[in-house]
Amino acid sequence: MKVSFEDNSITFKTYPFWCSSVKKNQQVRATDIASIQPSHRPLEIILQTSEILFLPTEAQQELVNFATRNNIPPTDYSDVWSIIQTEFLDTEFTPFDQQCTHRLLGEYGIDLDEFEKIKLRIGKRVSFDNFFRWEWVHLGHFDMLQANLRFRFPHSDTFKKLYWDSMEIARRASRFPNI
Numbered sequence: 001m002k003v004s005f006e007d008n009s010i011t012f013k014t015y016p017f018w019c020s021s022v023k024k025n026q027q028v029r030a031t032d033i034a035s036i037q038p039s040h041r042p043l044e045i046i047l048q049t050s051e052i053l054f055l056p057t058e059a060q061q062e063l064v065n066f067a068t069r070n071n072i073p074p075t076d077y078s079d080v081w082s083i084i085q086t087e088f089l090d091t092e093f094t095p096f097d098q099q100c101t102h103r104l105l106g107e108y109g110i111d112l113d114e115f116e117k118i119k120l121r122i123g124k125r126v127s128f129d130n131f132f133r134w135e136w137v138h139l140g141h142f143d144m145l146q147a148n149l150r151f152r153f154p155h156s157d158t159f160k161k162l163y164w165d166s167m168e169i170a171r172r173a174s175r176f177p178n179i
Contacts, residue, residue, distance in 0.1 A: 001014060001015055001016060001042070001054060001055065001056050002014045002056070003055050003056065003059055005059075005062045005063075005065075005066050007069070008029060008030045008031075008069075008070055009027050009028060009029045009030060010027070010028045010045070010055075010066065011026050011027050011028075012026045012027075012028070012053070013026065015053075016145075016146065016149065017145060017149065017163055018155055019159065019160040019163045019164070020051065020053065020163070021047070021049070021051055021053075022053060028045070028047070028053065030066070030070035030072060031048075032047055032048055032049075033045050033046070033047060033048070033067075033070075033072050034046045034047060034048050034050075034072075035072060035073050035074065035075040036063055036064075036067045036072055036073075036074050036075070037074070037075055037076070037077065038060055038063055038064050038067075038074055039076070040079060040140065041057050041140075042054040042055055042056060042057050042142050043055040043056070043057060043059060043060055043063055045063070046075065050167060050171050051167055052141065052167055052170055054141075054142050078108075079140045079141055079170070080105070080108050080110070080141075080169060080170060080172075081139075081140050081141035081143075081144050081166070081169070081170065082139060082140045082141075083101060083104055083105055083108075084105065084110075084115065084118055084119070084122075084144075084169075085122075085139040085140075085143070085144060086101050086139075087101070087119075088139055102115065108172065109172050110169070110172070118169070121162070122144055122147070122148060122162075141166060141170055144166065145162075145163060145166060148162055
């Protein structure tokens with residue numbers, strides 16, 4: 001991912017997800033941005049359309065400066081995808097951990113049946129991807145999309161649907177301002 005910041009826009013010079021809105025129009029105006037999430041890794045901006053766009057971590061100070069200059073509020077929300085993928089981490093996942101995960105997802109409106117369907121949809125690819133990474137702390141929204149992009153036909157309608165469905169799940173689990 002490569003981005004550049006202008007006074008009132010961000011240009012996505014490269015972006016890994018072909019079906020995102022920035023593949024059609026690389027420039028995102030400040031007025032199109034509802035909020036930023038400067039503490040997630042990678043960084044995130046939330047568009048007025050509720051699409052989440054990812055930015056490289058090293059752009060954190062530029063993003064914060066851009067947001068301040070353009071009166072874009074920061075937001076703090078849980079990455080529900082990190083909760084969904086907890087059991088795919090390279091660490092012990094006890095029955096107690098599983099119970100806590102189910103309870104927390106329920107608070108975000110994801111019941112056990114939907115959770116199982118999501119796991120069936122992404123689990124094999126995320127597990128296989130993490131087999132090589134050995135991540136034991138965090139697998140988030142971006143990680144899930146990357147794993148599925150690598151192990152699906154990258155320009156398929158299946159991936160496109162997953163991309164946009166993942167935004168809907170993130171929205172339900174988050175309290176985005178102004179949306």
